[in-house]
Amino acid sequence: MSVPAETVLPAGQSLGFRLRRRLLYLVQHHWRGLVLVIPFGWLLIFFLAPFFIVLKISVAEAIIASPPFTPMIDWVSDGIMHVRIVIDNYAYLWEDDLYVNTYLNSIKISTISTILCLLLGYPIAYAIVRSSHTTKHILLMLIILPFWTSFLLRVYAWMGILADQGLINDFIRWLGYEPIRLLYTQTAVYIGIVYTYVPFMILPLYANMEKLDWELLEAAADLGARPMTTFFTITLPMTLPGIIAGSLLVFIPATGEYVIPDLLGGGNVLMIGRVLYNEFNANVDWPVASAVAIALLLVLVLPMMLYQHIQGKQVEGK
Amino acid sequence: MNGKRPVFLWSVLIFGIAFLYVPMLLLVIYSFNSSRIVPIWGGFSTKWYGELFDSPEIWEAVSLSLKIATVNACFATILGTLAGLALVRFGRFKGRTLFSGMISAPLVMPEVITGLSLLLLFITMQEFIGWPDQRGFTTITIAHITFSMAYVAVIIQSRLSGMAQDLEEAAQDLGAKPFRVLTDITLPLLAPGMLAGWLLSFTLSLDDLIIASFVTGPGAVTLPILIYSRVKLGLRPDINALATIIILVVAIGVIVAGYIMLRQQKQREREQSMTANES
Numbered sequence: 001m002s003v004p005a006e007t008v009l010p011a012g013q014s015l016g017f018r019l020r021r022r023l024l025y026l027v028q029h030h031w032r033g034l035v036l037v038i039p040f041g042w043l044l045i046f047f048l049a050p051f052f053i054v055l056k057i058s059v060a061e062a063i064i065a066s067p068p069f070t071p072m073i074d075w076v077s078d079g080i081m082h083v084r085i086v087i088d089n090y091a092y093l094w095e096d097d098l099y100v101n102t103y104l105n106s107i108k109i110s111t112i113s114t115i116l117c118l119l120l121g122y123p124i125a126y127a128i129v130r131s132s133h134t135t136k137h138i139l140l141m142l143i144i145l146p147f148w149t150s151f152l153l154r155v156y157a158w159m160g161i162l163a164d165q166g167l168i169n170d171f172i173r174w175l176g177y178e179p180i181r182l183l184y185t186q187t188a189v190y191i192g193i194v195y196t197y198v199p200f201m202i203l204p205l206y207a208n209m210e211k212l213d214w215e216l217l218e219a220a221a222d223l224g225a226r227p228m229t230t231f232f233t234i235t236l237p238m239t240l241p242g243i244i245a246g247s248l249l250v251f252i253p254a255t256g257e258y259v260i261p262d263l264l265g266g267g268n269v270l271m272i273g274r275v276l277y278n279e280f281n282a283n284v285d286w287p288v289a290s291a292v293a294i295a296l297l298l299v300l301v302l303p304m305m306l307y308q309h310i311q312g313k314q315v316e317g318k
Numbered sequence: 319m320n321g322k323r324p325v326f327l328w329s330v331l332i333f334g335i336a337f338l339y340v341p342m343l344l345l346v347i348y349s350f351n352s353s354r355i356v357p358i359w360g361g362f363s364t365k366w367y368g369e370l371f372d373s374p375e376i377w378e379a380v381s382l383s384l385k386i387a388t389v390n391a392c393f394a395t396i397l398g399t400l401a402g403l404a405l406v407r408f409g410r411f412k413g414r415t416l417f418s419g420m421i422s423a424p425l426v427m428p429e430v431i432t433g434l435s436l437l438l439l440f441i442t443m444q445e446f447i448g449w450p451d452q453r454g455f456t457t458i459t460i461a462h463i464t465f466s467m468a469y470v471a472v473i474i475q476s477r478l479s480g481m482a483q484d485l486e487e488a489a490q491d492l493g494a495k496p497f498r499v500l501t502d503i504t505l506p507l508l509a510p511g512m513l514a515g516w517l518l519s520f521t522l523s524l525d526d527l528i529i530a531s532f533v534t535g536p537g538a539v540t541l542p543i544l545i546y547s548r549v550k551l552g553l554r555p556d557i558n559a560l561a562t563i564i565i566l567v568v569a570i571g572v573i574v575a576g577y578i579m580l581r582q583q584k585q586r587e588r589e590q591s592m593t594a595n596e597s
Contacts, residue, residue, distance in 0.1 A: 028497045036408065036417075039401035039467065043420040046464045050435030053442050067441060120337075123330035130327070139331070141576050146338055148568045151525050152542050153561040156549045157341035160348060163553065165357045167344065195337065202334075248426070256428025258528055263549065273430045277528075280434060290438070293431045304426050311422055311472075 058290035059085045069287050089291035099292070102270040103299065109186070109261075109271065110254035113193040114201075117250045118243065120194065121201035125242075128202075129209040140206070143199050155192055155263050162188050162264065184266030192260040197253070201246040208242025241310065248307040252300055272296050342565055349558035356553035366559040375544060376560070383541040386455060387523040390462040394519040395512050397463065398470025403504075405471070406478040424468040433532030436461045440533060453535030461533045462523040469522065470515035477511035517575075 027034065060069040061084075070084055093099040128139045146154060161167045162182040169179040182188055216238075220230040258273035265271070272292065280289035349367075353360025370376060401421050405414075424432065440450055440457050450456050485507070489499045527542035534543065548554050 028495075031497055031500070032408065035400045036404045036411070039397045039404070039421070039471075040413070040417055042397055042464070042467070043401075043417070046436065046439070046460060047420050047424065050439040053438045054431075054435045057438060067445070120330070120334060123327050124334040127327040127331040137576075137580060139335075141572065142335055142338070145569070145572050146342070148521050148572055149342070149565055150542070150545075150561070152527055152545055152549075153345065153557070153564065154341065156545075156553075156557065156561070157345045159549065160344060160356050160553055160558075161341060163357055165355070167357065170357075195341070198334070198338075252426045253428060256430050258430055259546075273428060276430045276434065280532075286438070289434060293434050296428065297431060300426075300428065304423065307426055308419060308422050311425075312418065 054290045054293055057286055058089055058294050059087060060287045061086055061088070062285050062287050067286070068284055089287045090295070092288065093291055093295055098270070099275070102272050102275050103295070105270050106255050106272040107299065109189060109193070109269075110251050110257075113190055113197065113254050114247050114251045116190065116194045117198045117201040118247060121198050121205055121246065122239075122243075124198075125202045125205035125209055128206055129212075143202050147199060151196060152259060154196060155260055158188065158192055158195065158264060159183060162191070183264065184268055186265065186269050188264035189261050189269050189271075192264045193250075193254050193257065196260065197250040200249040200253075204245040204249060205239065205242040208239055208245070212238055245307065245310050248303050248310075252303050252307065255300060256296060342561075345558050345561045346565060349555065349562040351555060351558075354555060356555055356558065366555040370556050370559045370563075373556070375539075376541075379539050379541040379544040382455065382538065383524055386459050386462060386540065387520045389459050390466055390523040391516045391520040393459075393463045394466035394470050395516045398467040398515055398519075399474050399505075399508065399512055401467060401471040402474025402478060403500075406475055407504075421468055421471045424465040425472065427465075429526075429528035430532075432465060433461070433529040436464070436529065437532045453533060454538030457533040457535070458530050458538065458540065461529050462519075462526060465529070466519035466522050469518050470512075473511050473515045473518070474508060477508060481507060 056072055057069055060072060062068055063070055072084060124143075128136055128143070131139060163169070164179060164181070164183065166183070168182060172179050212235075216234055217230055220234055221227075225233070256273040257271060258277050261269045261271040261274050262277075273296075276289055276292045276296065279285050279292060348356050350362050350364065351359055352363030352365065401417075404411075405418055405421065436457075437453075440453060443449060444451065486499050486503050489503050490496070494502070525542065526540075527546055530540050531543050531546070534540070545557060545560070549557055
């Protein structure tokens with residue numbers, strides 16, 4: 001606004017004042033549009049557009065330059081354009097055992113971790129639902145509290161416990177056995193993932209179980225069903241939505257996990273998130289890193305869509 | 319069921335709580351260890367706290383992280399609230415599926431992908447429009463807003479769909495224009511949800527390592543980036559001291575907030591039972 005405020009204006013109305021009035025009018029009469037356009041525009045620029053850039057770079061070739069990849073479109077001479085798309089990066093991922101194994105290993109680790117989280121989280125959620133009103137509040141707070149503390153520091157805590165001179169090995173030595181290697185193994189990664197993600201399993205399960213009709217269980221018991229039969233024919237099917245939501249909330253982020261395999265797995269555990277990070281930062285191979293990202297997205301797109309479907313139904317179905 | 323306490327359930331519950339808290343407790347205990355080698359106890363000492371407070375690096379990182387978290391929380395709350403309003407109260411509009419997909423995708427997107435894609439966007443933008451001219455505070459904040467607003471939108475959406483619309487309808491019947499209904503009725507009713515969203519965005523930003531390390535530039539070191547660069551090489555007693563302080567701050571905050579919420583809820587219940595008795 002380089003125009004000075006006191007220039008030619010009718011009857012004591014400054015430009016600033018008129019601008020403010022126009023703005024107010026705009027907000028009051030077109031606010032519905034603004035409410036929609038501002039967050040929508042933000043997401044289009046900072047969420048959707050970046051994916052197309054990743055997709056574009058994943059079909060370029062790595063070169064030593066800045067930026068370190070070939071342009072997609074070359075303007076050869078007046079108006080003649082040369083489109084360069086290479087799928088070598090994807091072929092490279094597919095042919096190199098390292099990448100294929102890393103993908104399979106990531107999926108294996110996150111699947112087993114999800115099952116472990118479920119085995120641990122299900123009874124916990126069940127116990128919370130069945131406890132009295134005040135206990136329930138306290139227990140829920142205890143489950144949520146770790147969310148608010150630093151994730152990085154909670155993973156770091158396990159480095160001290162699992163180290164060769166850490167608490168667990170001290171205990172083993174005290175019992176009179178040989179210490180075992182825990183830190184920088186696959187086991188450490190499982191412990192780390194279950195530890196960090198088990199609240200993500202407990203909370204959806206709890207939310208689902210709380211809405212259950214417990215009288216059905218009593219009716220089944222009254223009619224003579226054994227506890228096991230009741231569990232498998234009534235409780236488990238009714239809590240299935242919670243199981244699916246919780247499992248997806250563990251599985252999806254665990255597959256792309258970087259910090260846990262890096263701090264607890266050392267160089268021994270290959271996971272895709274780590275390979276992507278290293279490919280980008282250490283090897284400066286942006287096209288391959290982009291192709292790894294797209295391939296990871298392809299693995300996760302179905303679980304992600306399933307989760308969105310459930311989440312959407314939950315938010316709107318109320 | 320009634321009165322009977324299944325032993326199995328309770329032992330798993332106790333194991334689970336212990337599993338969540340023992341590692342944090344150990345972090346705290348070892349922060350008072352005078353030995354430089356973290357897991358070996360060498361006597362009680364508070365020297366690591368002294369070392370922590372004397373380190374200017376830590377303070378710079380803390381202040382940068384707090385600045386980013388604050389700006390992020392304010393923008394994310396505004397954008398997330400707008401998005402939640404649009405999704406719940408605007409009915410069907412063109413592009414709604416795309417919009418709701420985009421707003422909930424950051425919740426489940428692996429951080430390495432979000433980080434990589436945003437960095438490539440910033441680099442491309444710099445090449446074409448010359449902005450952002452350097453990476454650091456601005457780029458980290460933009461990245462954090464993008465994923466934090468998704469969390470705020472989810473909170474606002476569930477609040478709005480759980481909220482009875484009779485107050486808004488009454489205001490409309492009394493002749494209030496839709497914009498006044500929004501500013502005088504809907505937004506004040508949403509305030510607790512917006513506060514929760516603000517706090518969540520603030521914490522998410524303070525906690526983020528991966529996205530920040532992708533989109534940061536030279537010189538901009540956030541607290542998680544600093545912690546990570548130190549613990550990557552092994553255990554460090556000063557990091558234990560830092561963890562203790564963070565745990566303490568969070569625990570006090572959550573306990574106070576939980577206590578206030580519980581009291582408010584009890585008061586509401588009392589008021590409800592009183593009005594029920596009167597009628």
